[in-house]
Amino acid sequence: MKLAALSTSILIVLFVVPFAGGREAFRDGASYSGFVKTAGTAAEPESFGKAADLVLSAMKSRAAKLGVTGVAVVAYFEGEDSQAWQSKIIVAGKRKDLPTAKDPGANLLAIAYAKAAEAADSLKPSGSAGRPLMVGETGWAGSDIRKADKGYWIAAFSGGKSEDDVDISNHGLDSLSKGE
Numbered sequence: 001m002k003l004a005a006l007s008t009s010i011l012i013v014l015f016v017v018p019f020a021g022g023r024e025a026f027r028d029g030a031s032y033s034g035f036v037k038t039a040g041t042a043a044e045p046e047s048f049g050k051a052a053d054l055v056l057s058a059m060k061s062r063a064a065k066l067g068v069t070g071v072a073v074v075a076y077f078e079g080e081d082s083q084a085w086q087s088k089i090i091v092a093g094k095r096k097d098l099p100t101a102k103d104p105g106a107n108l109l110a111i112a113y114a115k116a117a118e119a120a121d122s123l124k125p126s127g128s129a130g131r132p133l134m135v136g137e138t139g140w141a142g143s144d145i146r147k148a149d150k151g152y153w154i155a156a157f158s159g160g161k162s163e164d165d166v167d168i169s170n171h172g173l174d175s176l177s178k179g180e
Contacts, residue, residue, distance in 0.1 A: 048076055051176060052088040055155055058175035060092045062168045063157065069093025070159015071108040073116050074172060078151035082120040085154075087113075094159065111158035115143040115165075119154045125166070126156065144169040146176070 052074045059072035072092055077085035089109065099105035115126035118137045122129035127141035142165030143156035155172040157165040 048086045049088070052076070052086070054175050055153070055172040056088060056090040059155060059157060059168050059172035060090055062171040063092040063160070063164075066160065066164050066167065068157075068160035068164045068168065070157055070165070071095055071112045072168065072172065073109075073112040073154075073156045075116055075120070075154045076148075076151060077120065077154075080123075082152075085120065087116070092157075092159070106158075108158040111138060111140070112142070112156045114138050115140060115156040115158065116154045119143040119145040119156065120152070123152065125169075127162070141166050142169060144173050146173045 055074040056072050059074070063070065063072070070092055071089055071094075073087060073089045075085045075087035077083070089112070094108065096108055097103070097106040114137060118126040118129060118133075118139070121134070121137075122131065123145060124130065125141065125145060126137075126143040127139055129137075129139075133139045140158075141162040142158055143154060144166065146153045153173055153176060155169040157168040157172075159165070160168070
């Protein structure tokens with residue numbers, strides 16, 4: 001019994017301690033706030049949380065202006081290949097379309113993440129990868145991806161018509177360079 005408790009304690013230390021810095025410990029263990037604007041690229045995060053909140057707020061506002069409800073996702077990863085990313089979502093009115101007798105419904109959160117994942121793999125907005133779809137991808141438009149100095153920002157929205165989802169995603173990432 002004591003060995004099991006010790007094993008559990010070791011696992012907790014191994015898995016919890018590296019994350020103790022929270023999302024504010026973004027680069028090199030240092031804490032940052034705000035974000036840095038870089039000419040010709042999307043803002044580089046100094047604090048993912050604050051920049052993500054800015055993007056999500058802009059996306060939710062744009063969705064409301066267009067009369068669209070759904071789910072907004074923002075993600076950031078460093079490098080040219082998404083080996084790890086930070087992401088955040090906000091529900092803008094509804095998280096899913098409920099099933100009916102004639103429709104299986106839709107998990108809008110899953111669709112938004114599928115759009116973001118396609119953009120992360122292809123480095124192009126979802127629906128424009130220029131290659132055959134992979135299992136797990138929908139091929140539906142509704143995301144935007146922007147190069148930053150050290151990585152990429154992705155915004156994706158699901159819930160409206162494709163053109164509205166794209167507009168909302170673009171508006172979200174535009175807020176990074178405007179600092180809205």
